[in-house]
Every structure is written in C-alpha cells, then in structure tokens.
Amino acid sequence: MKNNIYIALVFLCTIFVVNGQEQENKWPVLKTYKGEYLTKVAMPLGGIGTGTVSLGGRGDLRDWEIANQGALGWKPVFNSGRGGINIAPFFAIRTKATQGDTQIRLLEGPLSTNNLDGDWGSNELNSGFPRFGNCEFQAAYPLAKVQLSDENSPVKVTLKAFNPMVPGDTKTSSMPTAILKYVVKNKTNEAIETTVLGAIPNFIGTDGWGGTSKGNKNTFKKEQNFTGIFMENKKVDTLNGKWGTMALTTPETKGVSYRTQWSPRLGWNGSLIDFWDDINDNGELEERKGEYPGNKPATLAIKAKIPANSTKEFVFVLTWNFPYRLAWEAQFNYGEHPPIKNHYATVYNNAWDVAKEVIPNLPVLEKRTVKFVNAFVDTDVPEVIKEAALFNVANLRSQTVFRDEDGYTFGWEGTGSVKGIAINPKGAAAGWGFGSCTHVWNYEVTTPFLFGDVAMSMREVEFKYATDLQTGNMAHRVRVPIKTEEHSRRKDAADGQLGCLMKMYREWQLSGDDKKLKELYPYIKAAMEFAWKDSGWDKDANGVLEGKHHNTMDVNYIGPNPQMQTWYLGALRATEEMALKMNDKAFAKKCRAIFKSGSDWTDKNLFNSEYYIQKVPKPTDYQIGEGILVDQLVGQYMAHICDLGYLLDKNNMKTTLKTIKKYNWKEDFNNHLSTFRSYAVGNEKGLIMGYYPKGKREARPFPYYSEVMTGFEYSTGAHMLYEGMEKDGLEVFTAVRNRYDGKKRNPFNEGEFGHRYARAMASYSGLLAYTGFxxxxxxxxxxxxxxxxxxxxxxxxxxxxxxxxxxxxxxxxxxxxxxxxxxxxxxxxxxxxxxxxxxxxxxxxxxx
CATH class of the missing domain: 2.60.420 (Maltose phosphorylase, domain 3)
Structure with missing residues (x-):
C-alpha cells in the first residue's frame, strides 16, 4: 500500500513539474491579427542600439534597418536571372509525402491586395511564389507567432520569432539577432520528408539609401554546435556605416545543405528556375559556381523526416555586426567628424561571433525572455495598457536609438522611410530630429523602468557633456562623438532642461546610485541656477517663467504658461530633494521657497476656473494664449511618476483634465481640420494638441495645435489615471491603439517626427499610473x-x-x-x- 501511495505521489509530482515547465515556456499572446489587420503589422527584431529587421504580418522579413540607418520600407533584393525579377529575402518549406506529391511553399501567408496593380502586375516582391492560404499573427512583444495553414498542404507551420529581451539585463537585450523557429506539424498519418530553407541576399555595402555591394562574399562554415553562412564584403571602407558582416545560421549540424550563391548569368529568371528545380529534386541544395552579380543570396536548408502526426522544429538565427555609424544627419563627412563605433561592436568582432554566443544559449535566452513577457502579460491590467506599454518598447530597439563605444546612449526623435515624402525641403532622411532632443525624450518613461543603466547613461550625457558647468546652459541637442562636444554650441530649451532635472532625480531614486548623484551634482545645481540668470527664464527667481523659452512645440513661448510652469515646479522639487541628499541645505531651501512662490502664483494667475492659460505680454505669433493645451500639466505627470507630490492645487488640476477631455477630445476627425500633419483621420478618435474656445485663438497659434501625437495623448491619459479618471484615461489609450490596429498602421510603429518616435514610449506611464507603482x-x-x-x-x-x-x-x-x-x-x-x-x-x- 505504501509503495502504491509513493508511486502515485511521484506520478503527480512529475505531472506538476512537466506542466509547470510547459507553462513557464509557453509563449503568451497579447494581441492577435487576422485578415486585413495583418497588412501593416511589422514587428522589429533586434537589440538595443543594434538596428532591427521586422517580421511582417504574413511572416515575411521587411524593413531591413541593420546598417546604421533608419530605412523603413526597404527590402534588400537579389535577381532571378538576366532579364528577370527581383527577389526579396524569404523562407520556404518543401514537403514530400511517401504517397503524395512534392510541394514547395513560401513560409508566408496571403499577399495584401493593396499593391497588386503595378505596370507589370503585382508590385509585391515574391508575389509569384506559392504560399499558405491562411495566416494569423499573434504578438506579445518581443515574441511573435505566425500561424500558417492551408488545406492543400500536409503540414501546419508556426513561426516563433523573437529577440532576447530581459529588463535590467542590457547586454542580453542588446544582441544583434533575430531568432526564427519554424515549428512544423505533420497533419497526416504518414511520415513526410521536409526541408525548411532561408535565402538572404548579401547586401553589405548598401543600406536602402545607396551604396553598392560589389565585392561581397559568402562562406559556408561549421562549428561544433552550429553551421551557417557568413556574409562579408572586403571592398567596402571599414569605417563606412554600410560595412559590416551578417550570418545566417542554424543549430543543426546534420541534414544541412546550402548555396553561397545562386546560378549566375542565367537569362529570363533562369536562376530562380534552377533553384526551384534543385530543391524540388531531393530537398537538398547544391552549390553553384561562377560569379553571381549583385547581392549574392546566402541560402541555408535543413532537411528532416517528420513522423506521422508529429512535430519538428527548424531553427534559424540571423545575426549582424555593422560597427560604425556617422554622426547625426548633418555630419556625413567622417573626415571632419570621426565615425562612432557602436557599443555592440565592442562586444562582438563580427556576426559569426554573435552566433557563437546566441546559439549555445538559445534555450536560456528564450526562457528568460518568455519569463518576462509572461510576467508582464499575466496581470490584472487592462489589455490596452499592457499593449501600449509593451509594443512601444520596440522603439527603444529600433534605429531611433544607438549606443557609442563607451556605452553612452543617444536617440533620434524618429527614423526615416525610404519611401517617405518629407515636408522638409531637404527630402527624406534616415533619421529625424538629431541630438537626443531633451524636450522630446522627457516624455518617455519606458527606458528607466526597464533598463535603468541605459537611462542613467542618457542623464550622464545631458549633465556631464551637454551642460556647461560655468553657465548651466544645457544643449537640448547633443553632438556626437561625445568626446568632441563643444560648449560653444548651446541652444537651450526650457522644458528640456527642466525635465532633465526631474529625470535625474527619477534615475537616482530607481538606482539608489548616490555616487553618480554626487558626481553629477555640480552640473545639476548649475542647470537649476541657469533658470535664474543667463537664460532670462526667471531672472527675479520668483518661481514664474516670464522670459522667452524654447520648447517642444519648436517655437519660443513668451510669458508664463502652465506647460513650462509645471516642468519648472517639478524641477525645483526634484533639485530640492537632490540638494538635501548632498547636504546642500541652503540651496534646497532656496528651491523650496521658489517652488512655493511659483506654485501659489500659478494657481492664482493662470487658472481661469476651467483650465490654465498663458499670459502673453503682447500679441505674438505661435503662442498658446487662452488655448486649452493637451499637456499643460506635463510636469505634474512626471511628478507623479517621480513621486514628488502635487505641484499645483489638486482640484484645479483635476478640473483642468476634465476640461481637456471635454474640448480636446475628437470623436470623428471627418469633422476636424488638421492644419499641419494628420495622425488621425476619418472616424478615428483622439486628443488634439490644442483647442481654442470661440474668439480666443490668435491668428497664428503654436504650430501643432490641430493635430494628435501619441506621446502627448499617453502622458495626458496617464495623468487622468493618476487622478482617478480611469474611464477617461483608458478611453484615451484605447483611441491611440485603435489607430495602430494593423490594418491602417503598424502596431509597432507610432510616428510623430519620423517613425518609431521616442515620445511614444510615454506609453509605459499607463502601467505605472494604473498600478500605482x-x-x-x-x-x-x-x-x-x-x-x-x-x-x-x-x-x-x-x-x-x-x-x-x-x-x-x-x-x-x-x-x-x-x-x-x-x-x-x-x-x-x-x-x-x-x-x-x-x-x-x-x-x-x-x-x-
């Protein structure tokens, strides 16, 4: 009897352990896209500061932005033969049943119907290839599952794609890799001979904007625990941002075949026909000799037999290393401005080295990433809050962000599209808004709460390098390379500089790094004092910003207004706390006194019983005036995140938020004039930047008053959540995410001045506000x-x-x-x- 009980207990424990492991490794799904809602989906895969390649909604690889440039919309191609068509990167599957036919299909779902009527038929690359008839895209960033099926195929395929991401572990989260696991399910009652293959062109020397890949070379290589094709180019200048290495590898060492190129000089799509016949013959690739012109396609295949009603994984790992980038958009001549070495290129010598680290650790990297995402998704928080917070982390890992050799972090405002139509007369650009623009990056809160060391490195740049210790002037756009920063080039932005003081306080609180605070305190103090002297913002130090102050609306405000006031009051409170820690009691006391004076004055003089207004000394273009500004309380938004208490009267601020929701909220943009850019159209909903009551608008209000921008909507929506206005806050978040629904726009790309815009990472504030963390x-x-x-x-x-x-x-x-x-x-x-x-x-x- 005892033995039977023991056996039963062991059996139950075994079931518990197995189920626990399955649950631990189970990929969560936060959002599923189907049908027409797959059209715009493109989830970036890559690490912090490494660039990315995106997984499209149908399972294709698009937006190849790994060569140090934003290049949204670019797919590298190779040619199918002289006089032939261009072919984009693809993965495909060959199946052969014992009693059935041989099939080859692209591992992709149906094409979108939006681009089929070109001069020569479909404009979609690879549109002539057979593919799966049914597709779903399931996402919980950075995890994506593409479900592929077809009634005429003997298999069902799930592509599980991800890149390692673990909060607090910046090294692991900065791997230049995209991991693709094709899980093939045999639906039949007999064994199926199966080959899964990938073809990636060696485009090194080009980046979507120009250049040539002449001189590229592909080499098949074997290691003890993986095989693959190493891609290089020995003719491109090694200091050029287009130079680097790539690798397509697999953990498999048996059943692997390859081509380092396709057949050269075969006319009328002959190279494609030769490839198709080769893989169709026996499911294996044979090398082709000769000199293939252009982007040589590296093709790697894995062959295996899948038993009846069984499943087999085919794993591919794409890695890259493009070491050098040029400094911002105006500094193309690296003879005058030395190139910047990417931090990840100091960790890895080349793309093969990346594979050497990634492949042996794949189980651990996947387990840790899934552990994080499961913990994030499996919570009692509204889905829209989780979606907004999690999906916008992709911006941190796009070409919007890079890290230099010393690990300092920099960011554009947003990145460019190769097909973009620019308002700027200079035309389209790879990056928009250079210089880690302080008044843009002030709004985002994703970085500090997920990667504290990355956020602290940005604060160090702002204070140690961008701030003149003598005057306290902080450049709101920093130069790179950082070692060549000149204090002579200073253009201050009041909201940027004051917000940085609040962010420094936040990073100190989250890290507990008293040593770093002590190191930067002289710059912190100087930056605060700047408000009272050279800037002219508040020369009489009474807590009221009366002078001219540049700001995130890209104009100069003149006269006190709530947007600048709340940043100022928040900066005073943050600096007071940091001064107390540094035992600078006199300075802390001064900050407190100015704060109290400014807070009282603002409530008495700017609040009009419904909202806060700007006091304009004389009629001036591009002001707020008596308009209802969406983020007029932005400093309080950040003060809540920093746990600094209320900056103004609590009741006045709640009344103001209700007023913003009443007047700035648009239920239908068919009835609204957007005078500049249009980020909401038709029957979409959103919060516009400014609303002017009848007769209150100046002839030339601030430039962006009539449009929506997600970063401002998120910060205001989160503030509503902090003030107990849960219904209103959730409605704002929902409106944004409904606009980025996969059908109309990419759920992983909220734009503003360019794509994958930094300010959109304010979305994480919704999670902070809802949980009260x-x-x-x-x-x-x-x-x-x-x-x-x-x-x-x-x-x-x-x-x-x-x-x-x-x-x-x-x-x-x-x-x-x-x-x-x-x-x-x-x-x-x-x-x-x-x-x-x-x-x-x-x-x-x-x-x-």
Missing part, C-alpha cells in the same frame, strides 16, 4: 495600488510581480533582488520593514 532604492520603499489584482513591476534593475488582496501583498522578485524598509498600499497604509532583502525567485508576504 513607485520604487525608491534610496529610501528602499515600494508602493502599489490597494486594488485587488496581480501586477507587474520593474525598477530598471530588478523586476517581478505583486499580488494584492485585501490588506495583503505578495511581492515576488523574478530577476535581480531588492531591499525594502517600507511597503505602501495606497489608501490603506504603510508597513515598516527591517531592511528585508528579497532575492531572485523569492516571494515575500506583507500584511498591513
């Missing part, structure tokens, strides 16, 4: 909403979950560790703890 590594404190539920948290260094129920919270650390001296549930109270350390994979229950 605050963390201070300085005070060793954590705070959450008291609403029952399970919530994800991350401080940029460690992350986990918090389960709240009644007066109890279970804090779980899933990566890293934290120390707590206090824990707060909003509205219930605070529990003092004795420096409780919660290690990785540990949980701690706190009862209040």
């Amino acid at each position: 605050h963390f201070s590594a300085v005070e060793k404190s954590m705070e959450f909403t008291s609403k029952s539920g399970k919530y994800f948290w991350s401080n940029g260094y460690s992350w986990g979950t918090c389960q709240v129920k009644n007066n109890e919270a279970i804090v779980t650390v899933l990566s890293g560790k934290i120390e707590l001296k206090s824990f707060t549930l909003n509205g219930i109270g605070t529990k003092k703890l004795k420096g409780k350390v919660i290690d990785e994979n540990e949980s701690y229950t706190i009862k209040l």
Whole structure:
C-alpha cells in the first residue's frame, strides 16, 4: 500500500513539474491579427542600439534597418536571372509525402491586395511564389507567432520569432539577432520528408539609401554546435556605416545543405528556375559556381523526416555586426567628424561571433525572455495598457536609438522611410530630429523602468557633456562623438532642461546610485541656477517663467504658461530633494521657497476656473494664449511618476483634465481640420494638441495645435489615471491603439517626427499610473495600488510581480533582488520593514 501511495505521489509530482515547465515556456499572446489587420503589422527584431529587421504580418522579413540607418520600407533584393525579377529575402518549406506529391511553399501567408496593380502586375516582391492560404499573427512583444495553414498542404507551420529581451539585463537585450523557429506539424498519418530553407541576399555595402555591394562574399562554415553562412564584403571602407558582416545560421549540424550563391548569368529568371528545380529534386541544395552579380543570396536548408502526426522544429538565427555609424544627419563627412563605433561592436568582432554566443544559449535566452513577457502579460491590467506599454518598447530597439563605444546612449526623435515624402525641403532622411532632443525624450518613461543603466547613461550625457558647468546652459541637442562636444554650441530649451532635472532625480531614486548623484551634482545645481540668470527664464527667481523659452512645440513661448510652469515646479522639487541628499541645505531651501512662490502664483494667475492659460505680454505669433493645451500639466505627470507630490492645487488640476477631455477630445476627425500633419483621420478618435474656445485663438497659434501625437495623448491619459479618471484615461489609450490596429498602421510603429518616435514610449506611464507603482532604492520603499489584482513591476534593475488582496501583498522578485524598509498600499497604509532583502525567485508576504 505504501509503495502504491509513493508511486502515485511521484506520478503527480512529475505531472506538476512537466506542466509547470510547459507553462513557464509557453509563449503568451497579447494581441492577435487576422485578415486585413495583418497588412501593416511589422514587428522589429533586434537589440538595443543594434538596428532591427521586422517580421511582417504574413511572416515575411521587411524593413531591413541593420546598417546604421533608419530605412523603413526597404527590402534588400537579389535577381532571378538576366532579364528577370527581383527577389526579396524569404523562407520556404518543401514537403514530400511517401504517397503524395512534392510541394514547395513560401513560409508566408496571403499577399495584401493593396499593391497588386503595378505596370507589370503585382508590385509585391515574391508575389509569384506559392504560399499558405491562411495566416494569423499573434504578438506579445518581443515574441511573435505566425500561424500558417492551408488545406492543400500536409503540414501546419508556426513561426516563433523573437529577440532576447530581459529588463535590467542590457547586454542580453542588446544582441544583434533575430531568432526564427519554424515549428512544423505533420497533419497526416504518414511520415513526410521536409526541408525548411532561408535565402538572404548579401547586401553589405548598401543600406536602402545607396551604396553598392560589389565585392561581397559568402562562406559556408561549421562549428561544433552550429553551421551557417557568413556574409562579408572586403571592398567596402571599414569605417563606412554600410560595412559590416551578417550570418545566417542554424543549430543543426546534420541534414544541412546550402548555396553561397545562386546560378549566375542565367537569362529570363533562369536562376530562380534552377533553384526551384534543385530543391524540388531531393530537398537538398547544391552549390553553384561562377560569379553571381549583385547581392549574392546566402541560402541555408535543413532537411528532416517528420513522423506521422508529429512535430519538428527548424531553427534559424540571423545575426549582424555593422560597427560604425556617422554622426547625426548633418555630419556625413567622417573626415571632419570621426565615425562612432557602436557599443555592440565592442562586444562582438563580427556576426559569426554573435552566433557563437546566441546559439549555445538559445534555450536560456528564450526562457528568460518568455519569463518576462509572461510576467508582464499575466496581470490584472487592462489589455490596452499592457499593449501600449509593451509594443512601444520596440522603439527603444529600433534605429531611433544607438549606443557609442563607451556605452553612452543617444536617440533620434524618429527614423526615416525610404519611401517617405518629407515636408522638409531637404527630402527624406534616415533619421529625424538629431541630438537626443531633451524636450522630446522627457516624455518617455519606458527606458528607466526597464533598463535603468541605459537611462542613467542618457542623464550622464545631458549633465556631464551637454551642460556647461560655468553657465548651466544645457544643449537640448547633443553632438556626437561625445568626446568632441563643444560648449560653444548651446541652444537651450526650457522644458528640456527642466525635465532633465526631474529625470535625474527619477534615475537616482530607481538606482539608489548616490555616487553618480554626487558626481553629477555640480552640473545639476548649475542647470537649476541657469533658470535664474543667463537664460532670462526667471531672472527675479520668483518661481514664474516670464522670459522667452524654447520648447517642444519648436517655437519660443513668451510669458508664463502652465506647460513650462509645471516642468519648472517639478524641477525645483526634484533639485530640492537632490540638494538635501548632498547636504546642500541652503540651496534646497532656496528651491523650496521658489517652488512655493511659483506654485501659489500659478494657481492664482493662470487658472481661469476651467483650465490654465498663458499670459502673453503682447500679441505674438505661435503662442498658446487662452488655448486649452493637451499637456499643460506635463510636469505634474512626471511628478507623479517621480513621486514628488502635487505641484499645483489638486482640484484645479483635476478640473483642468476634465476640461481637456471635454474640448480636446475628437470623436470623428471627418469633422476636424488638421492644419499641419494628420495622425488621425476619418472616424478615428483622439486628443488634439490644442483647442481654442470661440474668439480666443490668435491668428497664428503654436504650430501643432490641430493635430494628435501619441506621446502627448499617453502622458495626458496617464495623468487622468493618476487622478482617478480611469474611464477617461483608458478611453484615451484605447483611441491611440485603435489607430495602430494593423490594418491602417503598424502596431509597432507610432510616428510623430519620423517613425518609431521616442515620445511614444510615454506609453509605459499607463502601467505605472494604473498600478500605482513607485520604487525608491534610496529610501528602499515600494508602493502599489490597494486594488485587488496581480501586477507587474520593474525598477530598471530588478523586476517581478505583486499580488494584492485585501490588506495583503505578495511581492515576488523574478530577476535581480531588492531591499525594502517600507511597503505602501495606497489608501490603506504603510508597513515598516527591517531592511528585508528579497532575492531572485523569492516571494515575500506583507500584511498591513
């Protein structure tokens, strides 16, 4: 009897362990796209500062932006033979049943019907290839599953694509790789001979904007635990941003065949026909000799037999290394401006080295990434909040962001499209808005809460390199290479500089890095003092910005206004706290006094019982005036995130948010005039930048007053959530994400001044506001909403979950560790703890 009980217990434990492992490794799905909603879907794959290639909604690879340039819309091609057609990168499957026919299909779903009527038929690349008739795209960034099926195919295929991403682990999250796992299910009752292959052109020397790949070379190589094709070009200048290496590899060492190029000089699509016949014959590739002109296609195939009703994985790993980039858009001559070495190129010598690290660690990289995404998705937060926060992390890993040799992080405002039509007379560009523009990057909060060291490196650039210690003037666009930064080139932006002071406080709180605060404090103090002297912003230091101040509307405001005032008041509060830490009590006292004066004055003089207005000294173009500005309380938005308390009267601000929702909200853009750019059209919904009550608009208001921009909508929507206006805040977030629905726009590309716009990463604030999460590594404190539920948290260094129920919270650390001296549930109270350390994979229950 005892033995039977023992066996039963072992059996049950075994089931539990297996199911637990399956659950742990199960890929979550946050959003599914089907049919016409697949058209615009393109999820970038790549690491922080490495560039990306995007996985399209039908399973194709598009937007090849790995050669140091934004190049949205670009697919590298190779030719099918003299007089033939161009072929884009593709993956395909060959199946042969014992009693059936041989099929070859592209591992892609149906083509969109939007681009079929070109001069020579379809304008879609690869449109002549057989493909699967049914397709779904399931996403929870950075994980994507493309489900492919066809009633005439003996197999069903799931493409599982991802790049490693683990909050707090910047190295792992900065791998220049795209991992493609084709899971092939044999639907039949007999074994099927199967080959999965990929063909990638060696385009090194080009980047979508120009250049030549002449001199490229592909080499098949074997390692103990993987095989693949290494792509290089020995004729391109190694300091050129278009120069680098690529590799297409697989963990398989058996059943692998390849071509380093296709057959050269075969006319009328002969190279394609030769390839098709070759793979159709026996499911294996044979090398072709001769000199193939143009982008030599590297083709790698894996052959295996799949038993009846069984499944087999075919794994491909794309890696790259393009070491050098040029400095911003105006600095094309690297003879005058030295090129910048990408940080990831200091970690890896070439693309083959990347594969050497990625492939042996694939199970761990996938497990850690899935662990994070599961923890994020499996929470009691509205789907739209999770979607907005998670999908916009893609911007951080696009060509919008790069890191230099020393690990400093820089960002464009947005990146360019090779097919773009630019308002700028210079034409289309690979990047828009150079210089880590402070007043744009002020709004985003994704970076600090997921990758704290990356955020801190940006603060170090802003204060240590972009701020003149003598005057306190901070350049709102920084030059690169950073070592050549000249203090003579200074153009301040009031909102940018003041917001950076708040961000510095935030990064210090999240990291607890007192040493870094001490190092940067002289620059912090100088930047705050600048408001009272050379800038002319507040010469009498009474807490009111009365002078001329440049800002994110790309104009100069003249006279006090709520947008600048709240940034100013927030900066004063943040600097006061940092001064106290540095024992600079006199300066802290001065900041507090100016804050109190400015706060009182703003409520008394700018609040008109419905919202805050601008006091314009004399009629001037491009002002806010008595308009209702969408982000007039932006400094309070950031103050809530920083846990700095209220900057103005709480009731006045809530009234203002209600007014913004009432007047700036548009239910139907068919009834609205957008005088500049159109990011919402037709029956879409959104919050416009400014609304002018009848008779209150100047002839020339600030430039963007009539349009929507997602970063401003998110920051305002999150502020509504902080103030208890949950219905309104969620409605704002929902309106944005409904515009980026896969049919009309790409869910992974919210634009503004260019694509994958930095300010869109304000979306993470919705998660912070909804969960009430605050963390201070300085005070060793954590705070959450008291609403029952399970919530994800991350401080940029460690992350986990918090389960709240009644007066109890279970804090779980899933990566890293934290120390707590206090824990707060909003509205219930605070529990003092004795420096409780919660290690990785540990949980701690706190009862209040």
